[in-house]
Amino acid sequence: MDELSLDLHKGEVLGLLGINGAGKSTTLRMIAGVLAPDQGQVLLDGASLHEQPERGRRGIGYLPERVPLHAELAVAEFLHFCARLHGLDRRAADAAVAREIERCDLGEVRRQLIGQLSKGFQQRVGIAQALVHSPALVVLDEPASGLDPVQSLRMRELIASLRAAHGVILSTHLLAEAEVCCDRIAILHRGKLRHVATVQPGETARLEQLFLRIAADLDNPAEAAA
């Protein structure tokens, strides 16, 4: 990644858009603290997460592209562990788990082993683990990837509902998803930020044109010149 500077406010959903290999996941992994940047920093409420990882622990919830789950545990047990790992005490963790099970509609599977759940439920457990400690910033890497249309719709509704209490940054290569979920989009290409735009209703065609132009220009210099 290079020359990347982004800001996000509470109550806002920012979408990172780009083709495969554009650097979306790498960017999100750096924001979440999984990868350490060679240069630059991630600030949360003005505090550097590199210098104060504890802030990140409490302030950021992260759902990677491949959902990090412990298949041999029950849903509620796993979420309780995630809450405790992010610094909540036992009582607060119990309350947080109950809240996220309700919000992510996991009540019917709360005692089931995660390994036995469908892909859609596993994705919801992944979202719940990212939210269980009530982070200020929620980082979602292709949250609707691999879901069927109904599950994708529910996921988008869930993401939209997060706006009320969190800042959300998500990656996607689906323009329709970006239009529905995001307030702004940032288009990445080959590790660089190419464009930031505010999303207006019914702008899919314009966004698509912009996205394809950026990708095509840089992928095929000869075509761009022509």
Next chain:
Amino acid sequence: MKASLILAAHEWRRLRVQAWPWLLLAGVVAVLAWLFLSRLDTFLSLQDSTGNSLNLGASAQVAAPVLGWLAILLLLLVPLLGSRSIAGERRAHSLNLLLAAGIGDGAIVLGKWLGLLGWLLLLIALTALMPASLIGTTPLDFGRLAANLLALGLLASALAAIAVYASSVTTQPILAAALALLINLVLCTVDLGARAAKVEFGFINWLALPSHFGPLSEGVVASVDLVWFGLVTALFLALATRQVASLRSAD
């Protein structure tokens, strides 16, 4: 430290809800129970035939050999039990959960090590019940038994650190188990050549695991042996921490 304890408790729970750790535990306890009963039978026969004129003790004749066998089994068992601690997480892509939790690389490694060590201490405690069952029936050398258990605890600590380190260098648990087994083997045999050449107090002898486990299990508690186990544990935990930290810069 709190995050490490939470992680350790979680590791314990994960081992507890799976079948294979229980099967390994049951297998080892069954083998040791058979050895214990066999040694006890021999001990009782000798007592009957000699009227205890040889002044044999149950601690030396029954308890110590069983605990000695446990040490050998630990060398084989710990690499298997610990092989998935980090490699399994990387393979399942769930290490991101810990890396993103802001708890620090050292805390992750410490939590994994403590969780594994807890399981091993359970195994040692179950084995210790065998000689403990002789209390009240024959005189026992409690000092030696305590030293034996201390030696096993320290051995478990060092082997768990080695297993966690081996698990941090690969995403394949089977390779991690093989690497940990290899390190254990090297630590056990590093001074074989020196011993064959009648060198018994050189640095190479100091490096070898049996040079420290042997005296401890015979009841001789020397600080040099305690320090050796502490150093091996700290060294491999530090290497594992370094390895986990390097994952943050690899993509």
